[in-house]
Amino acid sequence: MKAFSKPVTASSYISEEDLLKIAGKFSIDTYKRPSLEKEGLKDIFKEKLGGKSVIFDTGCGIGESSYKLAQLHPDKMVLGIDKSVSRIERNNAFKKGLPSNLVLMQADLQDAWPALYELQTQTELNVCKQYILYPNPWPKLKGVKRRWYANPMLSFILGLRCEIEIRSNWQKYLEDFSLVAKHIGTRECSLSEYVPEEYLTPFEKKYHLSSQTLHKLIIDGEK
Template sequence: MLEANSRVIQSNQDGLHENLDAIVKKHLAQPFNKPFHDATLAAFYELRERVQQLGKPVIFDSCCGVGESSANLALRHPEALVVGMDKSAYRLNKHDDNYDKGADNLVLLRVDLNDLWRLAVADGWQLSHHYLLYPNPWPKSSHIKRRWHGAPVFPYLLMLGGKLEMRSNWPIYLQEFARALEIAGIDSQFAQLEFDGTDLTPFERKYRLSEQPLYQLTADLRGVELPWRSELVLPEPKG
């Protein structure tokens, strides 16, 4: 378990990145055509079959880490299928022993979100909710393109729709995301997070116990479209 000794984030940025607007506008103007990884393509088609069979609303818990947040969200949203996703098998493998809460509406997947988000958009998915609770903001100025709002997959995050909720202990990360949403014509709400008695993630617990403030950004992404969405084609499964 994480100990309450987290450091305050240090950055050479004291405000929004100077190139943020140009980066976001570039990505909004065109699709992201990077080839798909076979493993994520296969995982998507397995998930797609389950989603079609259940017929429930779908909630993404992206960058779920060990999946504690996913388990909490599955209990919070019994009407939906919660899909927790992370790129790290090491983190996901910790889930059963420490965070399994018995929810039967939860799926955990090891995937590349740069691929899975694009596949879901190409297939016309519209989420009920989308949670991005992992706080790693890549605080160096040179890492702007590694933050979700600076990455070429950002438009796909928007087109997945749903009620978006993000949390972080670095306010600039969320303020930049809010600006990226504004460029896309989307309103958002940014505020310090008030503790409601439940830590959704181990990181929230760690930061709270270290007496660091946490911040939250919410937005309604339902119905977001971009002109080039009609060009997207879902690739066939392999094998």
């Protein structure tokens, strides 16, 4: 089977110096975005996720990767979140029998990350791994601050202190994420090409069947 998805291209890139300047300014203490949703999410997370360690599948789309991760890790809770109602509520065959260790829900990550961070620091939860699978690349320079590594969410992503696995069809996204994680987060990173044996997500399948090279970045958890 073949697919026809175009590779990501960018005509200009942010310099390493400018990127580190932007990312270096973020801090949880000065983060001021008001969130009406955060307290409600905290209650839901405490009720539904408490007890077991949590794998967080961020921007999970239709939730297929969350479903597969829940099957692979029956000893963990998997939380899959996407802001798109149509993706989360899509009538996919796998949704007919969701495992009991999966929580799939619609929410904005800008509310969910701070909520999880607060619960983690209050030791109410233990997020043990985060996946960021095929995030929107925002390749134009004017979109740079929408990429997670150049966005205030970076402090919460790194603040959860656990291992992070990011996959993308745009190597530059992962190189920049790695740069920021090393310099701002003082975290160990490893970036490699990735050839899937089984597809974890629909975007992974689409890009691979379009003969695009896939890449994987692992950011180690804080020791």
